[in-house]
Amino acid sequence: MADAITIRPVDGRADLKAFVELAYRLNADTPHWVPPLKSDVYELLDAAKNPFFEHATVQLFLAERDGRVVGRISAHLDHLALEQPVEQGMGPGTGNWGLMEAEDEAVMHALIAAAEQWLREQGMTRALGPLSLSVWDEPGLLIKGHDHAPMIMMGHHKAAYRGWIEGAGYSQAKQLFTYDIPIVDGFPKLIDRIVASGERNDRITIRPIDMDRYDEEASLILSILNQAWSKNWGFVPITDTEVQYIKKKLKPVIYPPINLIAEYDGKPAAFMLALPDINEALIGMKGSLLPFGWAKLLWKLKRKDWNGGRVPLMGVLPEHQNSRLASQLAFMMIEYIRRWGVGTMHATRAEVGWILDDNQGMNAIADAIEGDPNRIYAVYEKAGL
Structure with missing residues (x-):
């Protein structure tokens, strides 16, 4: 029987450190992943420094198995996004998740389920992600281009994440292209x-x-x-x-x-x-x-x-x-x-x-x-x- 997965909210500095550090451990063997400055990641998550929090509500989650941290995810509401027209992709009822990292598919599914539950509790009826955290930060999951490193301010994700997210019942809402220019x-x-x-x-x-x-x-x-x-x-x-x-x-x-x-x-x-x-x-x-x-x-x-x-x-x-x-x-x-x-x-x-x-x-x-x-x-x- 597989070990049970526990999902819990981030609470305190030790949990926040575990949330940040996990990405560096899980991606240590990910080809072409570029480690962001940890100081920048902490600042992104700091409500006292990042003005995104002035119009957003954010909840971070950790996944644990057998006492080890094996995954993470953010669930968040951008209250300005909730005011936008529905036909432009956001609008009333749409919450977000992002910053997800997971050791395996079971962990990813448990994390997404926890994010969805939190969004439901906030009155949301639709989830859109990943947004990490804002659409102006690093939106989207990399689905093509794993064979080279990202440039400045672009995300890079394990290739397996696509199947795991789609396996959780998600479909593509939008694709974002970058172009290599000669x-x-x-x-x-x-x-x-x-x-x-x-x-x-x-x-x-x-x-x-x-x-x-x-x-x-x-x-x-x-x-x-x-x-x-x-x-x-x-x-x-x-x-x-x-x-x-x-x-x-x-x-x-x-x-x-x-x-x-x-x-x-x-x-x-x-x-x-x-x-x-x-x-x-x-x-x-x-x-x-x-x-x-x-x-x-x-x-x-x-x-x-x-x-x-x-x-x-x-x-x-x-x-x-x-x-x-x-x-x-x-x-x-x-x-x-x-x-x-x-x-x-x-x-x-x-x-x-x-x-x-x-x-x-x-x-x-x-x-x-x-x-x-x-x-x-x-x-x-x-x-x-």
């Missing part, structure tokens, strides 16, 4: 012509973020993001407190030449952010800055040579969306990022995403620059809790 030899000639046409247009200006006005510039970008993504599946608005938090977190990895604002007739119209792949530095640090990891990370951040980078976010104001201008601005910004990335960072690869599977405009842009969908993440749902 950058060394440039983009197709058609893209070059589109970019050159934009450069001749006096109404278009593409400029780097002004770090002397960083707070103002970052606030502008996040304002455009809130407007540009407001109709997207899964959208939850970024609050003013979160804007301040994100600005602080991103500043150390902002290189102005690859973080761009597009203006049309002198007014902001779009933006594109690109980040160096810090995972290159993290992969050998085992989640700790001690004893010398901090020096390695700081050294890397001060240099401009990175093998790769990722474009995690792009936004176009609603009045320009679904237009030729929107595509032209996107092509211009990504070409400028490519030029600097190859010429100054000496980058050899880049990644764009994540992009929703039904975002026809952005998927078409990725196709036009010959992007390869190298990683796919699935967000799962179960109705009728």
Whole structure:
């Protein structure tokens, strides 16, 4: 008879440590898993530091078998997500779970059942996950791309988790794509012509973020993001407190030449952010800055040579969306990022995403620059809790 599995809420510092540490133990032999900094994980889960908790209720669970911790999961309600239109994927009655790790399928099923029970007790009728924790953090389960390491701010999961989650009665609600972009030899000639046409247009200006006005510039970008993504599946608005938090977190990895604002007739119209792949530095640090990891990370951040980078976010104001201008601005910004990335960072690869599977405009842009969908993440749902 199999040993019984016990699920219990995280209670106190020792439990929180067990919750965090479990991921490092279970993924120690997972190919291409990049250990996140433990300090970042603790901060993610700290209601006093992470402004997500200002509009969310979160419960963490541990699974134990024979006195050993063998799994973990979060169950949470994003109260701003509950206010969104149902047709956009969230809305009333939809709760979430995420941050799941499990030794085997039985443990995973027990964890998901516990998360569902907690969501039912909060009045939820539908579960959507994994979201770890917010849709703006690491949404989705990796279902394609286990053969290479993720780039900055992207998740990586055991391949077996897909079957375990689907075996718990979940179906895919949405897929999120990332694209591997060929950058060394440039983009197709058609893209070059589109970019050159934009450069001749006096109404278009593409400029780097002004770090002397960083707070103002970052606030502008996040304002455009809130407007540009407001109709997207899964959208939850970024609050003013979160804007301040994100600005602080991103500043150390902002290189102005690859973080761009597009203006049309002198007014902001779009933006594109690109980040160096810090995972290159993290992969050998085992989640700790001690004893010398901090020096390695700081050294890397001060240099401009990175093998790769990722474009995690792009936004176009609603009045320009679904237009030729929107595509032209996107092509211009990504070409400028490519030029600097190859010429100054000496980058050899880049990644764009994540992009929703039904975002026809952005998927078409990725196709036009010959992007390869190298990683796919699935967000799962179960109705009728």
